[in-house]
Each structure stands twice: as structure tokens, then as C-alpha cells.
Amino acid sequence: MKTTGLFTTHKVAIKQASDRPIKIIPFGDVHRDSDMHCGTKWREFLAYAKSQKDAYFIGMGDYFDGMSTSEREGLSRSSLHNTTIKNIEKLYSEWIDRMSKELAFMKGRIIGMLGGNHFFAFNSGMSSDTILCQNLEARFLGVCSFIRLSIQTQTKSRGRSACFDIFAHHGAGGGSTPGATFNTIEKMQQTADADLYLMGHDHKKGCIPSFPRLRLAEGKGSLTIRERTPWLGRTGSFLKAYEDGTVSYNVDAARSACALGWIEFDVAVKRISGGGNDHLEVSVRGTC
Numbered sequence: 208m209k210t211t212g213l214f215t216t217h218k219v220a221i222k223q224a225s226d227r228p229i230k231i232i233p234f235g236d237v238h239r240d241s242d243m244h245c246g247t248k249w250r251e252f253l254a255y256a257k258s259q260k261d262a263y264f265i266g267m268g269d270y271f272d273g274m275s276t277s278e279r280e281g282l283s284r285s286s287l288h289n290t291t292i293k294n295i296e297k298l299y300s301e302w303i304d305r306m307s308k309e310l311a312f313m314k315g316r317i318i319g320m321l322g323g324n325h326f327f328a329f330n331s332g333m334s335s336d337t338i339l340c341q342n343l344e345a346r347f348l349g350v351c352s353f354i355r356l357s358i359q360t361q362t363k364s365r366g367r368s369a370c371f372d373i374f375a376h377h378g379a380g381g382g383s384t385p386g387a388t389f390n391t392i393e394k395m396q397q398t399a400d401a402d403l404y405l406m407g408h409d410h411k412k413g414c415i416p417s418f419p420r421l422r423l424a425e426g427k428g429s430l431t432i433r434e435r436t437p438w439l440g441r442t443g444s445f446l447k448a449y450e451d452g453t454v455s456y457n458v459d460a461a462r463s464a465c466a467l468g469w470i471e472f473d474v475a476v477k478r479i480s481g482g483g484n485d486h487l488e489v490s491v492r493g494t495c
Contacts, residue, residue: 209276210268210324210377211334213349217319220357220368221263228475228492229358230259231318235267235377235407236444238325240302243447243455244272248467252445253309262471263316267407267442268323268350268377271302271335279328292330299327303335307342317345319352323377323408351376353399358476360487369476369487374401378408389415392439402491403472405440412443412466414493424486433486438493443468470495 223229234252238244256262274282282295320343322336329338340347348354354373380391388411395404396417404417419436448457448465457465473492 210350211322213322213351215319215346215349215352216354217346217348217352218355218357219263219318220359222359223476224261226475226477227261228473228490230262231265231373231403231472231474232256232259232262232469233265233267233375233405233407233440233442233471234469235321235323235442236269236410236446237306238272238444238446239270239306241272241446243450243453245445245447245467249445252469257312263318264313265318265354265373265375265405266320266340266345267375267405268321268336269325269407270306270323270339271299271327272325272446273299274327275325279326295327296329299329299335300338303338303342307339310339310343314344317343318354318356318373319346319348321348321352321375321377321407322350348375353401356474358474358489360476360478367478367487369489371403371474371489372399372401373403373405374399375405378406380409385411385413388441389413389439392441393417395439396437401437402435402489403438403440405442407442407444409441410444410446410448410465411441412468412470413495414438414440414470414472416491416493433488435489436491438472438491440470440472440493440495441466442470443495468495 320340327335337347356371357368359368392404392406417437419434422433424431424433444465471494475490477488479488
């Protein structure tokens, strides 16, 4: 597997209009042009995402099935006629336009979009990932990004903001058991100190809280202890593994069925005051 290898940092300001939490919805491993793409689950996701007014989205990569690393390498070494290459580029341009229209409602609410190991590279130097981001007015984040959300409250504590940090990677590794697939994400905590760790790639789906972490804070000359719990998430897929009468590499390798769908997180910022305290507290609830 080979990706862009690009790491980025990114900061996004988000206004919390009321006491309601904001919703963070990662989505990825869509494989939109594959015969095994699950159109039913994808349309369900689009309808649900459109209905969420306080939601912000993170693309996790592999929006298209073609091309894999080996296919891109093979195409770069090929002696195809210019006409053939232009026809392939035209086909992928049509797929990009279709997905851009499907995701157009997300404009202005996309935190950013990662790239995966499946993407088409155009002769112009652009890729299906970067063009999709351009169409959606979203920042391309590479394969791995350290993201800071500056959540600005609009209540009595107006003018203050709380930071929520996300460490996201398209994905590496995986595992045949639920514990194994989350072990890879848990190890991300050794690299970066974040509130939310996200991975896609292995087509597993789920989110769990990690162990709470204690932090020292000072208030009116004395130390207090505050607790914050990071969350771990595998972001699901929209690619089926098994379908009656259909050939699939997953079947050939006797892999488990893919976890179709998405996960989401409700992130709430509240002001805690009284008893010498006056600070903003962030709470998270994950759903899969």
C-alpha cells in the first residue's frame, strides 16, 4: 500500500450556536466506482448527513476504488496511447463530478479530507482526491493530519473557545478481531496527544473511549485535577465484501464481511463555574 505520505496540520474555527453539541461525522472507504459499492448504505448516509444541521464532516480517503498502488505503478509504466489515457481521465472526471454533486451539501462544513491508497493520478499532477477537495472547497489533508478545532461558545462565556484535537490517518494495519483493529488506533496515542483518534482503511467500524487522562489546573492559588477521555474510532466503509453470485477478493482471501456505514461523535462545550472554578469543559459521546 502506498499513499501520498503527506502529513499536515490544520486549524478550524467552529461556532457552537447554542448549548447543543456539535456533531463530527467521519466518512470514508466509499469506493464509489466499485461493483461492490453499497449504494443503499451510501444513499442512507447522504440522506442522514443532509438532515444534520450542526454536523461537520471529515473525509477519511478511498473515495474511489481505482486505482490501487500497483495499478498506478502499472499505468505509469504502460505504453498506452494518449487517446486511451485521455479516455481514462475522462471517465474518472465523470466519477469525481458525480461524487462532488452528491457531497455538495457539505460545503462550508467539511473540516478536511484525507487521501487514501486508492486514487487516480492525472497527468496534470492532480489526483481524484485533490480535485474532489477542490470541487467541495475543502482542504486536502494528505494521508495523516493533526487537526485542531477551536470551538467558540455563543452563550454566557461568549468570546472564549475550547480546543478539541483530532489525530486522523487514513489507516494502517487492521486485524481479524475487534481488539486487534483497535490496537492500531490505540498506538496512535504514542505519537500525538489528541482528544480523538481516527482511522479508516480496514473497513471495520466502531468507536470506544480510551483510558481517561488526568490534567492539573490552577484555580485561586490551588491545584485541581481535571479529567479528559480520548476516543478511538474506526470509520467504517461503503464497500460490500460478499454478494451472491459475485467475485470478490475478500471472498478469495476468506476475510470477514465489511462493516458498512459510519460513526459519529457529539462534542459539547459547557462552562463550569462556581467553587473557584471558571473554565470550559469538553465532553464527547460516540455512536456507531
